[in-house]
Amino acid sequence: MRVCIHRGSHQIGGSCVEVEQDGKRILIDLGLPLDAEINERFHIPEKLGAIDGSDPSLLGILISHPHLDHFGLLAHVSSNIPIGIGGAARRILSAAGPFLPGNWPVPAQGWDYKSGHSFAVGPFHITPYLVDHSAYDAYALLIEGGGRRLFYSGDFRSHGRKSALFKKMLAMPPRNIDAMLVEGSSLGRLNDNQHFPTEFDIETQLVEAFSSTNGLATVHASVQNIDRIVSIFRASKRTGRKLIIDLYAAAILEATGNKNIPQSDWPSIALFVPHQQRLQIKENAWFDQLKRHSSNRIYIEGLREMPKRSTLLFRPLHRFDLERGKCLEGAAYFYSQWEGYWEQGNYDKLKDWLERHSIPRHNIHTSGHASPADLKVFVAALSPGKIVPIHSFMPERYQELFSDVEAHPDGEWWEV
Numbered sequence: 001m002r003v004c005i006h007r008g009s010h011q012i013g014g015s016c017v018e019v020e021q022d023g024k025r026i027l028i029d030l031g032l033p034l035d036a037e038i039n040e041r042f043h044i045p046e047k048l049g050a051i052d053g054s055d056p057s058l059l060g061i062l063i064s065h066p067h068l069d070h071f072g073l074l075a076h077v078s079s080n081i082p083i084g085i086g087g088a089a090r091r092i093l094s095a096a097g098p099f100l101p102g103n104w105p106v107p108a109q110g111w112d113y114k115s116g117h118s119f120a121v122g123p124f125h126i127t128p129y130l131v132d133h134s135a136y137d138a139y140a141l142l143i144e145g146g147g148r149r150l151f152y153s154g155d156f157r158s159h160g161r162k163s164a165l166f167k168k169m170l171a172m173p174p175r176n177i178d179a180m181l182v183e184g185s186s187l188g189r190l191n192d193n194q195h196f197p198t199e200f201d202i203e204t205q206l207v208e209a210f211s212s213t214n215g216l217a218t219v220h221a222s223v224q225n226i227d228r229i230v231s232i233f234r235a236s237k238r239t240g241r242k243l244i245i246d247l248y249a250a251a252i253l254e255a256t257g258n259k260n261i262p263q264s265d266w267p268s269i270a271l272f273v274p275h276q277q278r279l280q281i282k283e284n285a286w287f288d289q290l291k292r293h294s295s296n297r298i299y300i301e302g303l304r305e306m307p308k309r310s311t312l313l314f315r316p317l318h319r320f321d322l323e324r325g326k327c328l329e330g331a332a333y334f335y336s337q338w339e340g341y342w343e344q345g346n347y348d349k350l351k352d353w354l355e356r357h358s359i360p361r362h363n364i365h366t367s368g369h370a371s372p373a374d375l376k377v378f379v380a381a382l383s384p385g386k387i388v389p390i391h392s393f394m395p396e397r398y399q400e401l402f403s404d405v406e407a408h409p410d411g412e413w414w415e416v
């Protein structure tokens, strides 16, 4: 079995790995680079073969999890190429598509992963393992072919709400791994003995923040970070606040298919449809969907009456409604996602708006990635023949953490 990292050997984001056996190929992830401004074809790695469905040797594309830096370039792939992804992840991406601008890819049919259940793809045997990550329904993948075993860690952590999955992997790791591609996002960001806050720490921080807010608490988080939505929901409940979501959030939460995840018809949740989204609903005639999520609908007057008893799951499109509806007295803004978006200037208009209304920005966030210490115990448990760096800006640091490191640059083919 031969492998080529097309992108990811020395960067976070845009991951793409090709695996070949008996002249048959599969791709693992086809991500958009994190610094890509638009999702266009030219981001497809140069040495990648045809992805227009004309090459029968390409059997399929296996996506580890629904983050753009792992699946984004599916926008340019023929729908004849089967896609493997978690069933809930597939539903989330389909539900999100209509709401989001740009080239938002919805994966073609293929394989729906079930953790621990293997399936065959030509000469390959694939086993997905559900992992703890900030994306819902995320997997590590074991790929067997030609008598060799390759393990792809995907993106993972131990400090989320599904930390039991990490412990389970340590207790019952897949055995006899010949080579392991392991992510190293935290290298260079944390020292070996440092840890990220847990998702439970985030919940505690949110409880404190909401308690000391005298008006509307607005939290700017990705709706698709389901762990975080649960933290925001729980912290709201603990401080006597209702969580206010929009139709996009309602659709994503429904798409999880998980009845333990907050839903639009729960008593501590309310639906508020911002003006811009109302136009979108009208234009696309999403009336059935709106009706389905409207059992707890409130309007701007309702929000104005109970700012201290509300947490708004904030998106920049809310700012016009909040301004016009006079909901901002005593309001606080909590930024709860990757700092990089802010630094890249994605939210410059929002920044001006916050300043204009004298609303301070507070950061409450934790990473979706394993700390160096967690990477060490993870690698020790799986004890692979060799470790190949991926999804890291610091591949050179692997040598300090692990033995049997074999780094391969982008575009180089190597034997497992």
Ligand SMILES: [Zn+2]
Pocket: 012, 013, 067, 069, 070, 155, 391
């Ligand atoms: Zn990633």
